Amino acid sequence: MQLTRSRVIAKAIELIEADSVETISMYRLATELGCSVMCLYHHVPSKRALLDGVADQVMSAIEVTPMPRGSWEERLEAQVRAFRTVARAYPRCVMAAVSRRRASARILRPAESALSVLADAGFGAQDAVRIMRAVLAYTMGSIVPEAGVAGSENGISARTSLRAAEFPQITHLSAELQASDPEADFEFGLGLILHGIAARQQILCTQPYGSGNTPN
Amino acid sequence: MQLTRSRVIAKAIELIEADSVETISMYRLATELGCSVMCLYHHVPSKRALLDGVADQVMSAIEVTPMPRGSWEERLEAQVRAFRTVARAYPRCVMAAVSRRRASARILRPAESALSVLADAGFGAQDAVRIMRAVLAYTMGSIVPEAGVAGSENGISARTSLRAAEFPQITHLSAELQASDPEADFEFGLGLILHGIAARQQILCTQPYGSGNTPN
DNA sequence: ACCTGAACACCGTTCAAGT
DNA sequence: ACCTGAACACCGTTCAAGT
Numbered sequence: 001m002q003l004t005r006s007r008v009i010a011k012a013i014e015l016i017e018a019d020s021v022e023t024i025s026m027y028r029l030a031t032e033l034g035c036s037v038m039c040l041y042h043h044v045p046s047k048r049a050l051l052d053g054v055a056d057q058v059m060s061a062i063e064v065t066p067m068p069r070g071s072w073e074e075r076l077e078a079q080v081r082a083f084r085t086v087a088r089a090y091p092r093c094v095m096a097a098v099s100r101r102r103a104s105a106r107i108l109r110p111a112e113s114a115l116s117v118l119a120d121a122g123f124g125a126q127d128a129v130r131i132m133r134a135v136l137a138y139t140m141g142s143i144v145p146e147a148g149v150a151g152s153e154n155g156i157s158a159r160t161s162l163r164a165a166e167f168p169q170i171t172h173l174s175a176e177l178q179a180s181d182p183e184a185d186f187e188f189g190l191g192l193i194l195h196g197i198a199a200r201q202q203i204l205c206t207q208p209y210g211s212g213n214t215p216n
Numbered sequence: 217m218q219l220t221r222s223r224v225i226a227k228a229i230e231l232i233e234a235d236s237v238e239t240i241s242m243y244r245l246a247t248e249l250g251c252s253v254m255c256l257y258h259h260v261p262s263k264r265a266l267l268d269g270v271a272d273q274v275m276s277a278i279e280v281t282p283m284p285r286g287s288w289e290e291r292l293e294a295q296v297r298a299f300r301t302v303a304r305a306y307p308r309c310v311m312a313a314v315s316r317r318r319a320s321a322r323i324l325r326p327a328e329s330a331l332s333v334l335a336d337a338g339f340g341a342q343d344a345v346r347i348m349r350a351v352l353a354y355t356m357g358s359i360v361p362e363a364g365v366a367g368s369e370n371g372i373s374a375r376t377s378l379r380a381a382e383f384p385q386i387t388h389l390s391a392e393l394q395a396s397d398p399e400a401d402f403e404f405g406l407g408l409i410l411h412g413i414a415a416r417q418q419i420l421c422t423q424p425y426g427s428g429n430t431p432n
Numbered sequence: 433a434c435c436t437g438a439a440c441a442c443c444g445t446t447c448a449a450g451t
Numbered sequence: 452a453c454c455t456g457a458a459c460a461c462c463g464t465t466c467a468a469g470t
Contacts, residue, residue, distance in 0.1 A: 200408065
């Protein structure tokens with residue numbers, strides 16, 4: 001089968017998610033694709049460019065949902081979940097993409113969509129940007145465990161050697177700490193943030209002449 | 217000067233922050249320390265163990281502030297800021313530490329402290345753990361830009377080629393998007409989350425017989 | 433005890449050469 | 452046009468050997 005740039009990038013995404021972004025190499029990629037290492041350099045100028053392509057590919061997978069009918073809360077939630085869905089599907093690639101020196105331009109469309117919702121909700125320039133950044137930070141942070149190295153068994157686990165006297169809370173909450181339900185955890189935290197955003201919008205509505213874009 | 221395990225780890229932290237966790241190598245580390253590569257293996261059994269040592273070192277730098285006098289909001293904020301301070305000082309090391317297959321045991325003390333505050337505030341087991349995870353996720357997400365590769369010039373930048381018609385919000389907010397004040401951004405988002413947490417505690421207080429640890 | 437050179441199996445990338 | 456072998460300067464790690 002003909003080797004193409006998109007086949008190379010697709011296989012790279014597959015390997016990064018199966019293993020990690022650190023352990024991917026042009027050698028392994030070539031082996032998986034059944035070609036020589038140097039063959040790859042005809043479709044991708046360098047490993048850096050390959051990772052740029054990976055970033056573009058996953059970022060453009062984020063759906064931009066218009067939803068002109070819903071409330072601004074529903075529309076914001078929908079845009080966050082669209083990002084979350086891709087971040088959950090490709091945690092290592094998304095983490096690598098966002099922590100890249102130059103962000104992929106493909107994130108512009110979902111960002112535009114989120115900012116548009118926040119503008120409709122009445123938020124000023126400064127608030128809109130900061131709210132988007134806060135939600136982005138939370139969503140990225142929520143995939144840090146999954147974005148770790150392969151076979152990651154993350155989180156605080158109550159070991160047998162843990163002295164209950166020194167860590168009473170962790171000992172007491174060991175069941176909850178060991179239980180892993182990333183989706184429920186994410187929804188809970190998103191609820192907290194959305195609550196905070198809604199409360200801030202209430203302030204805007206009751207203080208129409210306040211300087212909305214210079215908080216604190 | 218005598219080479220010790222702690223000198224090796226200290227230099228590793230320095231190199232990781234100056235460059236990145238991907239580009240650190242035993243060769244570079246040895247060169248920086250003025251010894252041979254194999255010499256390092258007398259103080260650290262492997263590169264993996266070296267990174268474990270780095271994780272332990274940075275995590276144990278997180279101050280655990282008792283603050284028995286303050287409100288639970290103040291105490292929680294203080295514990296979050298203590299973590300944030302270390303995360304800002306060593307973004308790449310902290311990101312590498314948290315996204316590690318097995319979390320450093322040194323995170324247990326600050327975790328115990330945060331959970332203790334939340335228990336005092338009246339939160340149930342499930343809520344306390346989820347609140348801690350939400351705050352941790354947000355704090356980790358907030359350092360993703362800094363934790364990127366060396367010389368990272370991150371974020372959405374309004375390029376000259378950006379068509380205003382396609383991205384009206386991003387065009388309009390280009391000044392705010394290009395402005396970078398991580399500390400103000402972090403405080404803003406933390407305020408949103410703390411607001412959401414306080415609102416949830418209000419519900420607990422007004423519904424004393426509600427099942428506090430099974431939300432939704 | 434502490435350090436080291438040589439060696440091995442890997443990396444990214446270039447370059448001249450093959451069909 | 453598309454592919455490749457050989458080569459280079461790097462990696463992590465082992466092992467037998469030095470002081």
